[in-house]
Amino acid sequence: MGFSQNLFLIITASVILVDVATACSNGQCKILDECSSNQDCGAGLYCFSCPAGFSGSRCVRSTITDQFKLLAIHFLHQVRIGMDIDRNVLYQPRISFRAVSRRVINHNHQEFTLHHANWTNIRNNSLPFNKYAFLTTHNAFAIDGYPSHTGIPRITVTNQEDSITEQLNNGARALMLDTYDFHGDVWLCHSFKGQCYDFTAFGPAIDTLKEIEAFLSANPIEIVTLILEDYVQAPNGLTKVFADSGLMKYWFPVSKMPKNGQDWPLVSDMVQNNQRLLVFTSIQSKEASEGIAYQWNYMVENQYGDDGMKAGSCPNRKESSSLDDKSRSLVSISNKELSCEDNSENIINMLRTCDGAAAGRWANFVAVNYYKRSEGGGSFQAVDLLNGKLLCGCDDIHACVPGSTSKACSL
Numbered sequence: 001m002g003f004s005q006n007l008f009l010i011i012t013a014s015v016i017l018v019d020v021a022t023a024c025s026n027g028q029c030k031i032l033d034e035c036s037s038n039q040d041c042g043a044g045l046y047c048f049s050c051p052a053g054f055s056g057s058r059c060v061r062s063t064i065t066d067q068f069k070l071l072a073i074h075f076l077h078q079v080r081i082g083m084d085i086d087r088n089v090l091y092q093p094r095i096s097f098r099a100v101s102r103r104v105i106n107h108n109h110q111e112f113t114l115h116h117a118n119w120t121n122i123r124n125n126s127l128p129f130n131k132y133a134f135l136t137t138h139n140a141f142a143i144d145g146y147p148s149h150t151g152i153p154r155i156t157v158t159n160q161e162d163s164i165t166e167q168l169n170n171g172a173r174a175l176m177l178d179t180y181d182f183h184g185d186v187w188l189c190h191s192f193k194g195q196c197y198d199f200t201a202f203g204p205a206i207d208t209l210k211e212i213e214a215f216l217s218a219n220p221i222e223i224v225t226l227i228l229e230d231y232v233q234a235p236n237g238l239t240k241v242f243a244d245s246g247l248m249k250y251w252f253p254v255s256k257m258p259k260n261g262q263d264w265p266l267v268s269d270m271v272q273n274n275q276r277l278l279v280f281t282s283i284q285s286k287e288a289s290e291g292i293a294y295q296w297n298y299m300v301e302n303q304y305g306d307d308g309m310k311a312g313s314c315p316n317r318k319e320s321s322s323l324d325d326k327s328r329s330l331v332s333i334s335n336k337e338l339s340c341e342d343n344s345e346n347i348i349n350m351l352r353t354c355d356g357a358a359a360g361r362w363a364n365f366v367a368v369n370y371y372k373r374s375e376g377g378g379s380f381q382a383v384d385l386l387n388g389k390l391l392c393g394c395d396d397i398h399a400c401v402p403g404s405t406s407k408a409c410s411l
Helices: 003-022 073-080 164-169 205-218 237-245 267-272 345-357 378-392
Strands: 045-049 057-061 100-105 111-117 134-137 174-182 185-189 201-204 224-231 277-281 299-301 330-335 365-368
Touching: 057 378, 134 224, 134 378, 164 205, 174 205, 174 365, 185 205, 185 237, 201 205, 205 224, 205 237, 330 345, 345 365, 345 378, 365 378
Parallel strands: 134 174, 134 365, 174 224, 224 277, 299 330, 330 365
Antiparallel strands: 045 057, 100 111, 174 185, 185 201
């Protein structure tokens, strides 16, 4: 081998070594940086392969933006740097405080003490519940690799890969569950024709409900919504399983749900009253018999599946009234496809189309399969878009913070 060939090999090897040395790792990789494991990616990201969107494996988002904390950042900054704060503004029910106190200067340069504030957990949750958007996991219980509880191999479609607890910890705040009568109890099944079978069953509903109870207990400022595709016919079957799970103490009563399109209660009031669990059923009679809200009295939703994914079209599903029916305060948009590209640009385009179909109302719930799969921002970016539109008219919730450098909106 000649000198020139040796020199070429040395230079090539050096370039490769430099590339390896300068590649990100150990939690330093940013969104869409190449990665080899989850440990390479920074906070809120994980390493994922989406062949339709990019080559190799890259860091993509894995958690939501907490809209309640984000919108309190500016207020907290004002207090810390000593800006004038109007005492009347502070004591409106717009900020949730906990624990300590702090001396503050009001607009008349008078010093006073602001009580009950934990400056690391400050949250701006002053608006009605229907003024926010929430990530929703479709068939949240139909989890890859979920162990059989019947001893029979399962033959049905799965829709998620994380446990219920992981979904909640990553920011899902609404879960879609399918409830059935099975083995003398209420089970979660992904089945057909209203009947659960050994090969379509996932497990007793109480197991999942207890996970939700543990999350609500550990996170006393969070609200969770359950949307039930309900096939339970046993009298008070749902009531019993919710009582047995310990969730009734968080129950948001039907009597407080708005009729004829009015706003929902303030999120801050729902938290203060510990009414932090909203449950909707697909069986109309249960609103009267069990006090469980009939979904279509309060919510509109688009058609799921291929018929709901046509460009420029956003029809309502047959159970729902028209999306532009403003007598229903909540809007749910479902993207129940399975691919990473469907959770990316496709879902953003669908949300924009459905905003027009819903008479200019941005969705409160965006329901997806495999919620972490995407080409980058995915369902999390979709929720950022919705909260940005709902809260300040911007294309991204981050632009709602005064002083933001985001180019999604000029404030």
